[in-house]
Amino acid sequence: MMHLFHRGVGAFLLxxxxxxxxxxxxxxxxxxxxxxxxxMGSRDGLVTTLSGWGFVPVRRVDSPGxxxxxxxxxxxxxxxxxxxxxxxxxxxxxxxCSGFSFSIIEPAGPPYIFxxxxxxDAPEATIDFGCVAxxxxxxNHAAFExxxxxxxxxxxxxxxxxxxxxxxxxxxxxxxxxxxxxCHSPFAGAxxxxxxxxxWVSLDCLFDLPKVPPPSSVSPVDRDQDIVPxxxxxxxxxxxxxDLGVGLYRGLSTVTQNGGLRExxxxxxxxxxxxxxxxxxxxxxxxxxxxxxxxxLTDLRSSRWVRAKQKARRSAGEVVDQFLxxxxxRGSAEGFSFSPDGESMSKLSETFPYVETRDQLDCLEAVRRxxxxxxxxxxxxxxxxxxxxxxxxxxxxLKAVNDGKQVLLIAPTTILANQLFNGFSxxxxxLGVDVRHYSRFTxxxxxxxxxxxxxxxxxxxxxxxxxxxxxxxxVPNLGLxxxxxxxxxxxxxxxxxxxxxxxxxxxxMSATPIPRTLQFSLVxxxxxxTIRTPPxxxxxxxxxxxLFDPQQIKxxxxxxxxxxxxxxxxxxxxxxxxxxxxxxxxxxxxxxxESAHGRMAPDDLERVMLRMVDGDLDMLVSTTIIExxxxxxxxxxxxxxxxxxxxxxxxxQMRGRVGRSTQQxxxxxxxxxxDLSQEAHERLRTIQYNTELGSGYDVALRDxxxxxxxxxFGVEQSGHLASVGYHLFCKIVREAAQERLSGDDNLSVPSxxxxxxxxxxxxxxxxSYVQEQDDRLYFYRMLAAAEASDDVSALEQELxxxxxxxxxxxxxxxSAKRIRLAATSLPVDSVEVSQSGATIWxxxxxxxxxxxxTMLGDSSSGGPSFTVVNKPNGKSGLTLDSSSTTEAxxxxxxxxxxxxxxx
Numbered sequence: 001m002m003h004l005f006h007r008g009v010g011a012f013l014l015x016x017x018x019x020x021x022x023x024x025x026x027x028x029x030x031x032x033x034x035x036x037x038x039x040m041g042s043r044d045g046l047v048t049t050l051s052g053w054g055f056v057p058v059r060r061v062d063s064p065g066x067x068x069x070x071x072x073x074x075x076x077x078x079x080x081x082x083x084x085x086x087x088x089x090x091x092x093x094x095x096x097c098s099g100f101s102f103s104i105i106e107p108a109g110p111p112y113i114f115x116x117x118x119x120x121d122a123p124e125a126t127i128d129f130g131c132v133a134x135x136x137x138x139x140n141h142a143a144f145e146x147x148x149x150x151x152x153x154x155x156x157x158x159x160x161x162x163x164x165x166x167x168x169x170x171x172x173x174x175x176x177x178x179x180x181x182x183c184h185s186p187f188a189g190a191x192x193x194x195x196x197x198x199x200w201v202s203l204d205c206l207f208d209l210p211k212v213p214p215p216s217s218v219s220p221v222d223r224d225q226d227i228v229p230x231x232x233x234x235x236x237x238x239x240x241x242x243d244l245g246v247g248l249y250r251g252l253s254t255v256t257q258n259g260g261l262r263e264x265x266x267x268x269x270x271x272x273x274x275x276x277x278x279x280x281x282x283x284x285x286x287x288x289x290x291x292x293x294x295x296x297l298t299d300l301r302s303s304r305w306v307r308a309k310q311k312a313r314r315s316a317g318e319v320v321d322q323f324l325x326x327x328x329x330r331g332s333a334e335g336f337s338f339s340p341d342g343e344s345m346s347k348l349s350e351t352f353p354y355v356e357t358r359d360q361l362d363c364l365e366a367v368r369r370x371x372x373x374x375x376x377x378x379x380x381x382x383x384x385x386x387x388x389x390x391x392x393x394x395x396x397x398l399k400a401v402n403d404g405k406q407v408l409l410i411a412p413t414t415i416l417a418n419q420l421f422n423g424f425s426x427x428x429x430x431l432g433v434d435v436r437h438y439s440r441f442t443x444x445x446x447x448x449x450x451x452x453x454x455x456x457x458x459x460x461x462x463x464x465x466x467x468x469x470x471x472x473x474x475v476p477n478l479g480l481x482x483x484x485x486x487x488x489x490x491x492x493x494x495x496x497x498x499x500x501x502x503x504x505x506x507x508x509m510s511a512t513p514i515p516r517t518l519q520f521s522l523v524x525x526x527x528x529x530t531i532r533t534p535p536x537x538x539x540x541x542x543x544x545x546x547l548f549d550p551q552q553i554k555x556x557x558x559x560x561x562x563x564x565x566x567x568x569x570x571x572x573x574x575x576x577x578x579x580x581x582x583x584x585x586x587x588x589x590x591x592x593x594e595s596a597h598g599r600m601a602p603d604d605l606e607r608v609m610l611r612m613v614d615g616d617l618d619m620l621v622s623t624t625i626i627e628x629x630x631x632x633x634x635x636x637x638x639x640x641x642x643x644x645x646x647x648x649x650x651x652x653q654m655r656g657r658v659g660r661s662t663q664q665x666x667x668x669x670x671x672x673x674x675d676l677s678q679e680a681h682e683r684l685r686t687i688q689y690n691t692e693l694g695s696g697y698d699v700a701l702r703d704x705x706x707x708x709x710x711x712x713f714g715v716e717q718s719g720h721l722a723s724v725g726y727h728l729f730c731k732i733v734r735e736a737a738q739e740r741l742s743g744d745d746n747l748s749v750p751s752x753x754x755x756x757x758x759x760x761x762x763x764x765x766x767x768s769y770v771q772e773q774d775d776r777l778y779f780y781r782m783l784a785a786a787e788a789s790d791d792v793s794a795l796e797q798e799l800x801x802x803x804x805x806x807x808x809x810x811x812x813x814x815s816a817k818r819i820r821l822a823a824t825s826l827p828v829d830s831v832e833v834s835q836s837g838a839t840i841w842x843x844x845x846x847x848x849x850x851x852x853x854t855m856l857g858d859s860s861s862g863g864p865s866f867t868v869v870n871k872p873n874g875k876s877g878l879t880l881d882s883s884s885t886t887e888a889x890x891x892x893x894x895x896x897x898x899x900x901x902x903x
Contacts, residue, residue: 046074046085059772071769071803134190137206144176144206147192147199154194162188163203171203238288238296240725241267244275245298245305246288252773252780254764260885261809263764263780270299279813280820282784286727308723309732316729316736335376335503336479338403341368344431348398351427352391357533360388366529367396367507371480377505383531386660389509390420393482394427396507401433401460405479409463412485413625414439414602415609420484421463428461438464441602483508485653541659543667545643545684553639554587556668557619560637561591565663566612567619568626568638570654572645574599580641581621591618598625624650626657636665643669643684651684755823756830761885763812770803789818789897808886815889822896827851831892838888839869840895841877848876855899864891 050067051057061068061075068075074085137144148159161171161180168184171177180201190201239249247267253276255262264276265285277285288296298305356364363381370377383389397407409424411417421437428435436450436459453459455474462468481504546552560567571580574597581595594617596608612620615634620626624646638658643651651669659665669684724732765776779795786792796814799806806814819831827843827850842851852868855878866878882888 043069043074050074050076069771073802073804130195131191131193134192134201134205137190137201138204141176141206144201148176151192151194151199156192156194156197156199158196158198160198160200161203162200167203170207174206176206239267240286240288240728241275241277242284242728242731244300245269245308246296246725247275247298249285250274252777258758258760260759260761261764263776265777265780268297270297271301273300275300279780279784280817282780286725288725309728312724312729312732313736316732317739335374335505336403336405337374338371338399338405338479340372341399342402344402345395345398347431348395348427351430354388356391357388357531359383359531359533360391363388363392363529363531364395366527367392368399370527371396371399371505376503377507377527379507379527379529381507381509381529381531383509384534384656386656387531387534389531390423390484393484393507393509394424396480396505397424397461397482398428398431398433400480400505401428403479404477406454406457406459406475406477407461407480407482408468408475408478409461409482409484410468411463411465413598414441414465415605415625416484417441417463417465418606424461424463433460434458435461435463438462438468440465440467441606478504480505480507485510539659539664541655541665541667543655543669545669545671548641548670548672550583550587553584553668553670556637556639556666557588557591560666561618563663564634565637566615566617566632566635568632568635568657569619569621570624570626570638570640571621572623572642574623577621577623584619584621588619592616593619593621596620596622596625598623624654626654632657633660636663637668638666639668639670641670642672644671755820755828757816757820757823758830758832759812759816759885759889760832760834761812762809763816764809765813766807766809769807769810770799783813783817786817786821789821792817792821811886812889815886815893818893819889819896822893822900825900826896827854828896833885833888833892835883835885835888837879837881838892839877839879840866840892841875844875851876852878855895864895866895 047057047067047069055065055067055076058066058068061077066077076083076085134147135143159180160183161177162183163171164184168182171180171182188202188204190205192199235249235251237249238246240246244267247269250266250268253264253266255264255276262278264278265282267275267277267285269275363383367377367379367381370379381389381392393409397409400407409420411420417439418437418441421435425435434453436453438447438450442450442464450459450462451473454462455476457477467473483506557567569580569584571577577595577597581593585591585593594608594611596605596612598605600608608617608620611617612632612635636658638654640646640651640654646654655667658667671684765779767776770776770779779799782795783792786795792814796806799810823831828840829843830841832839832841840855842848842855848870856866864880866880868876869879870876880888880891882891
């Protein structure tokens with residue numbers, strides 16, 4: 001705060017009189033007290049000073065009093081805001097950067113750093129500033145107006161309102177806060193001080209606002225990346241090398257090659273065989289996603305891997321053939337191109353009670369593009385329970401209705417269908433949209449009217465269960481089909497939905513798509529959007545695995561009831577439901593407990609659910625009928641009995657029934673005594689450790705690993721993924737699709753010819769520059785995947801932004817990559833680079849004169865000076881003298897790239 005005040009931010013600084021000399025000294029501009037970073041002389045000097053002042057070294061700076069070293073950049077979080085200090089090298093071009101003898105590159109206005117420890121010495125005496133705490137005004141704004149009037153008479157003129165930045169528009173719209181200064185510091189409460197002339201009130205004292213969670217330590221997902229994330233390779237875990245097979249990742253390894261250091265990826269295969277994979281082949285290494293086979297490692301001493309890839313290619317061809325048969329009609333059909341959004345869409349958006357997250361906005365934009373195109377939409381929305389998938393469906397439905405089309409929304413259960421009907425009708429009916437309900441909850445007379453209205457085109461939206469797929473249902477003007485909780489439908493039902501109307505837009509939603517659906521999306525057969533950003537105020541559900549212990553159950557239930565909450569108890573067998581309820585009532589006689597399951601009469605089931613919603617029950621004992629649809633804001637504890645019997649997606653969905661408010665929620669996975677199967681053990685571990693909000697997609701991927709992806713078009717869950725890994729199988733399917741779509745079954749995608757490059761010198765990212773191995777691996781992966789010089793330049797810029805000017809070893813590495821990229825279009829066989837110069841060996845079989853002219857062009861162009869050499873065996877080349885490896889590499893890079901540029 002003193003750092004901000006020193007920079008002129010804030011009108012006053014509240015301090016104790018005994019602290020005044022210390023604070024005044026700390027804020028003084030006298031050269032004795034403040035320290036300019038340039039006075040340190042070097043990065044190490046600055047780090048030593050910060051450590052002596054008590055600043056804590058961390059990997060990422062996110063709180064006051066911490067600092068982080070990132071190569072030639074030091075991030076310092078002073079008491080107010082972080083400052084990044086970069087160092088520029090004084091050393092000559094050939095020196096190593098590992099010593100970091102650098103001068104500071106000062107930003108505009110030198111950032112002074114203060115030793116503020118004396119200012120935090122707490123004085124013994126206290127002073128009364130006449131501060132008065134005030135009540136909460138959420139339900140009584142009149143009292144707030146009365147308080148302002150009273151304080152005005154006492155000449156309290158400084159008024160400040162505190163709120164998170166996201167709620168700043170609410171302040172602007174509130175007349176009662178006119179004249180208040182706005183501050184985004186995370187303070188709460190309300191108080192006034194007549195001596196200070198200050199009234200302080202936080203916005204949540206006036207409005208019931210959801211809590212805003214602290215910033216996540218997880219980096220946001222890059223929307224430009226492929227949906228299969230380039231996550232860090234699991235150390236000691238299985239990975240797949242396209243050419244070698246399945247091995248264990250053993251981290252980065254440093255090897256000596258041609259007299260210079262190189263960093264490689266070490267992979268261990270069967271029998272302990274160790275292979276060091278060059279960095280230019282790193283793109284061929286991906287995490288292994290397959291089965292839990294005890295020994296998936298490839299034996300390099302046999303041809304098993306070659307045979308496995310051949311079988312996978314044959315299987316991929318069959319997959320693509322079936323895909324073309326099933327989706328050919330849909331892909332060639334001309335869909336309806338919906339009109340751009342109009343005024344009614346704006347009105348619907350205004351009724352959304354929350355602020356759209358970034359993921360939601362991206363998803364809404366993708367659906368809008370799909371619906372406005374002339375190709376039938378087939379998009380999967382993947383997002384956790386309560387993350388905003390339904391809002392996307394609502395706006396898509398309105399878009400279809402605005403163009404006179406009819407919409408079907410199909411849910412797997414009657415409870416979910418009823419809930420969706422209530423939500424859609426309450427939001428769309430005020431806009432003139434006719435929304436109807438069609439499930440077993442619908443009285444027979446009303447159900448008949450719905451069927452007739454659909455056929456007569458007099459109803460806009462019908463929300464129901466799979467009964468809407470019956471042959472008697474006719475929807476002549478159908479424009480959009482929405483499937484909620486898609487993973488709950490069977491494979492045959494989903495194919496029936498796709499065949500229902502080949503030219504109709506299809507929007508599917510799921511928190512944890514089943515492996516088969518996920519495969520469709522990841523191999524490019526279907527479009528997929530993910531919503532990972534949690535709603536503001538949502539907390540992860542604390543998940544525990546426990547043995548069935550009546551006393552622990554009693555303790556968990558009494559804790560929840562004691563804080564005013566309700567409980568769900570899940571038991572799978574209906575025949576045992578009565579016994580479980582009696583046992584729980586005996587254990588907890590003071591609680592109101594009832595049961596619910598799918599075989600109950602609709603009226604009885606609805607009555608029980610309404611009692612739970614209204615808070616008339618403390619505990620509901622049910623089957624997995626609560627897995628989809630039921631939305632109970634006051635339920636924040638769930639106990640799942642015999643949790644080992646459920647699938648991973650089921651466990652994730654049931655856990656999603658709690659924690660939908662700002663209260664901390666708990667999920668207890670109850671197990672009987674005895675051993676569990678390996679698969680059940682993996683499921684429970686996955687659900688226990690994937691508690692991060694928005695992890696449904698990751699759970700689905702893990703489900704794919706545990707169960708196997710199987711045949712893309714079969715109901716069975718077994719296939720070739722276990723042998724070659726999921727990522728490689730997806731690549732093989734894409735290649736097979738290219739072959740089929742091109743009409744040439746023998747089509748092979750030509751790979752650019754590789755030029756041999758020998759460098760006598762270090763070409764790697766040194767640990768002194770990028771300390772974390774995961775960070776180095778990330779840059780190596782991105783460099784290996786670079787397909788053009790611009791990609792390398794972007795990577796170089798990111799390195800400089802994050803770690804400062806790159807050392808010579810990194811410059812050599814980047815130049816070598818640029819040379820390899822440019823050489824594929826030039827008549828070059830190989831390049832040899834040493835500290836004394838370089839040799840470019842020209843392609844054999846060509847005309848030497850033409851090759852030399854291609855490489856050098858007009859000798860008056862001012863480029864490096866080369867000498868033509870010829871060997872007795874007829875091999876020709878160009879030599880260059882230089883004083884260092886870095887200089888030679890840069891000269892070769894300039895020569896190659898200049899020959900590719902327009903002359």
